[in-house]
Amino acid sequence: MWRYIAASVTGPSHVGSGAPCQDSHQVSVLTRLGDSALVACVADGAGSASRSQDGSAMACEAVLELATAHFDAAQGSFAGVTADEALGWVREARDRIERLSEMRGGKLREYATTLCVACLSPAGGVFLQIGDGAIVARRSGALGVVFWPQSGEYANSTMFLTGDRFEEHVQFQAAEGDFSEVALLTDGVERLALSFEGRTPHPPFFDPLFSALRSAPDPVALNAELTRFLDSESMRHRSDDDKTVVLAAQAAPR
16 A cells, blocks of 8 residues: 655745745545555646746646546556556646636746656556656666656756647656655755766665655654655755655555
């Protein structure tokens, strides 16, 4: 059975300006015939976009809904998801954001957001990403970064779900087999969680967190501790951006 913790915190730059946290996350554990599956999404609204917190929230909510519908229709599996079907989830998420912007009389670019998604079931799963942030997963004891964070044409820029040519930047990976751990994070945590020289995860960041999650009698109680960690002085010094981390692990090592 999957267990998870998740937190989003407002970065110092947004606290100072009075802006809201523009990161969002959604996680759900799905069950069927004794097996469990996981859907996890994180999204990072662009700091320059005035309503990006709404874009990131809607992107996560839409993909969670669509992935859950697939799980139910496929009798409890993500193993058969194709790239075209997954891209359909992303298109629908973007369409919902566009409809919201039109209803409010605004521009789609005001809702700019990245998106990272992991859908894992015992027979296999899929990963999706557009923009920066990262998905880190462990299978058969090996921990790796699924997609390296995307950078844009200019320094400190990236790709967004709301961009005109977003489909060209959606990354998709189907994977067979069962995963034991997965983490999703936004770019405010990248420099601590990833080794940019080797393009690998940084085990001293992940290993204690996964160990605590796996051994905790009540994982829900760890959400407050994760929030305090992400909002700690040391983390604020590393990045003034919003920060989101989702960590999930199977109850017993696989």
